Amino acid sequence: MIHVKKRRPTVLGIITFFVVLMVVSPLLIIIPTSFTSTGALRFPPEGFSLQWYVKIFDRPEFIDSFWFSLQLALVTAVIATIIGTLAALALHKYKPRGAGMINSLLMSPLTVPSLIIGIAALLFFTRIGLAGTFIGLLLSHILISVPYVVRLVYTGLSTFDYTLERAASILGANSFRTFWDITFPIIRPAVFSGMVFAFLTSFDNVTVSLFMVSPSTTTLPMAIFSYMQESLTPLVASISSIVILLSLVFIFILERVYGLDRLFGSNSHAH
Amino acid sequence: MPQLKRSKGLIAMLLLVPGLIIILGVFVLPMIYMLMISLREDMGRGAWTLVSYAHLFQDSYYLEILWRTVKLSLYTVVVCLLLGYPVAMYMAQAAPKMRGLITFLILSPHLISVVIRNFGWVVILGDDGFINNTLMSLGIISGPLRLLYNELGVVIGLTDSLIVYMVLAISTSLYAIDSSLYKAAGILGASRTKQFFSITLPLSLPGIFAGTTLVFSLAMSSFVTPALMGGTSVKVLPVLAYEQMMASLDWSLGAAIAFLLLGSTILLVTIFTRLVETKRYKEVFSS
Numbered sequence: 001m002i003h004v005k006k007r008r009p010t011v012l013g014i015i016t017f018f019v020v021l022m023v024v025s026p027l028l029i030i031i032p033t034s035f036t037s038t039g040a041l042r043f044p045p046e047g048f049s050l051q052w053y054v055k056i057f058d059r060p061e062f063i064d065s066f067w068f069s070l071q072l073a074l075v076t077a078v079i080a081t082i083i084g085t086l087a088a089l090a091l092h093k094y095k096p097r098g099a100g101m102i103n104s105l106l107m108s109p110l111t112v113p114s115l116i117i118g119i120a121a122l123l124f125f126t127r128i129g130l131a132g133t134f135i136g137l138l139l140s141h142i143l144i145s146v147p148y149v150v151r152l153v154y155t156g157l158s159t160f161d162y163t164l165e166r167a168a169s170i171l172g173a174n175s176f177r178t179f180w181d182i183t184f185p186i187i188r189p190a191v192f193s194g195m196v197f198a199f200l201t202s203f204d205n206v207t208v209s210l211f212m213v214s215p216s217t218t219t220l221p222m223a224i225f226s227y228m229q230e231s232l233t234p235l236v237a238s239i240s241s242i243v244i245l246l247s248l249v250f251i252f253i254l255e256r257v258y259g260l261d262r263l264f265g266s267n268s269h270a271h
Numbered sequence: 272m273p274q275l276k277r278s279k280g281l282i283a284m285l286l287l288v289p290g291l292i293i294i295l296g297v298f299v300l301p302m303i304y305m306l307m308i309s310l311r312e313d314m315g316r317g318a319w320t321l322v323s324y325a326h327l328f329q330d331s332y333y334l335e336i337l338w339r340t341v342k343l344s345l346y347t348v349v350v351c352l353l354l355g356y357p358v359a360m361y362m363a364q365a366a367p368k369m370r371g372l373i374t375f376l377i378l379s380p381h382l383i384s385v386v387i388r389n390f391g392w393v394v395i396l397g398d399d400g401f402i403n404n405t406l407m408s409l410g411i412i413s414g415p416l417r418l419l420y421n422e423l424g425v426v427i428g429l430t431d432s433l434i435v436y437m438v439l440a441i442s443t444s445l446y447a448i449d450s451s452l453y454k455a456a457g458i459l460g461a462s463r464t465k466q467f468f469s470i471t472l473p474l475s476l477p478g479i480f481a482g483t484t485l486v487f488s489l490a491m492s493s494f495v496t497p498a499l500m501g502g503t504s505v506k507v508l509p510v511l512a513y514e515q516m517m518a519s520l521d522w523s524l525g526a527a528i529a530f531l532l533l534g535s536t537i538l539l540v541t542i543f544t545r546l547v548e549t550k551r552y553k554e555v556f557s558s
Contacts, residue, residue: 015357026391090286112490124301204384
């Protein structure tokens with residue numbers, strides 16, 4: 001690398017600063033805006049009040065969809081993590097015939113835009129009677145989360161030493177015991193990261209949910225999206241601020257446990 | 272021994288079953304069913320027909336939307352490349368700690384919903400937003416600039432969402448450059464500019480190509496940003512597909528639009544890859 005040891009800012013440094021600012025500022029600007037005392041969506045905001053946080057309670061659709069999204073993301077994360085971890089174990093440990101093909105099949109939802117996945121799922125679910133149901137929505141969220149879990153756990157297994165498992169079985173542990181006491185603790189960071197990532201994938205999703213939700217099963221991003229198309233008020237800012245702070249907690253957990261750069265290792269169609 | 276092998280295969284299959292059921296039932300079968308709907312009358316049960324596709328290709332309204340989608344995606348690629356390349360270069364030169372910090376700062380916003388990020392842009396770019404208020408209070412402009420609900424707004428929003436893929440693709444290829452090349456070039460008297468054009472740029476081409484195809488395909492299929500930052504005036508294929516599915520309820524046309532979007536993206540990415548590869552081989556042969 002070209003190690004430039006200069007104290008004064010370089011052109012590259014200045015451009016980098018502005019690009020980072022560009023990526024971060026849309027989120028940073030929302031939080032002060034939410035404390036405005038007027039009804040105008042204005043920056044810099046005028047005055048200071050908590051009225052837009054209080055007003056969230058006047059709109060039950062946001063409270064309901066928030067709880068609904070949390071539950072949906074939690075159920076999605078748990079199921080996707082179990083399914084994905086089992087698949088990654090099967091591929092890495094047993095290396096079945098056609099492992100390469102099965103792996104690309106499991107990754108295939110990442111290669112098709114999620115909007116198209118949503119349309120296809122809506123058509124098919126209408127045919128089999130799952131359209132607009134909670135199960136339909138849940139299945140579609142599991143679908144888009146499983147590939148990430150498989151990839152994370154598979155990568156986590158790549159440094160795993162299978163002689164440990166053999167040693168355990170020689171010492172008389174059955175295969176379940178071996179998995180629980182030996183394999184799982186070692187791949188736990190990868191499994192946990194997969195679960196958090198699956199949670200966020202579900203919690204943030206709009207493009208698949210768009211075709212899956214019904215009035216009784218609306219997710220928070222969908223509620224914000226619909227509201228934003230009709231009116232732009234500081235109410236969106238207060239709701240968004242809560243989501244941003246909540247997401248930051250998860251992001252820091254991910255960064256500490258796994259490292260964000262490893263998560264984005266290859267193609268990702270998160271939106 | 273063969274029995275052991277068979278039982279191992281059986282265990283592997285059992286572990287894979289839930290995953291494969293999800294992929295087949297929620298993705299592969301639906302995609303096939305959608306293809307059927309786009310190609311057959313009466314919701315995929317009637318006679319074979321190309322009428323939905325013919326409808327798309329005969330009407331200049333749809334072709335205009337296709338062209339706009341491609342054009343906005345190309346703009347986004349160019350802006351991402353111009354802004355992302357310097358960032359990748361800076362990251363390649365920076366100390367590991369700084370590199371980690373930049374990676375974290377440009378990655379973490381992507382774990383928050385694009386709806387919320389677009390809302391932030393509305394606050395920044397709107398008529399009463401940060402940029403217009405600043406410029407007006409400084410007396411640079413008298414009325415607000417139109418930065419939102421047009422093509423500019425969409426490109427800004429898409430660049431914000433997608434630049435991270437360009438930066439990561441290019442920086443990965445820059446990290447791999449052997450630093451002794453620069454030392455050698457310096458000893459031989461090559462200027463910084465010369466070093467950039469004969470070492471950095473050629474060796475980062477794979478990263479540029481990877482970033483370009485990724486940003487282009489993601490831009491082509493973006494729905495939320497064009498819907499929220501383009502308004503009704505900037506209609507792109509994903510928005511059109513959504514309207515056909517949910518408002519017009521013309522599902523065979525909606526399915527055909529989905530395949531037009533998928534097909535045109537794959538076609539353009541393939542043409543780009545072919546062009547790039549033939550050029551690379553030419554270079555190999557001429558040298």
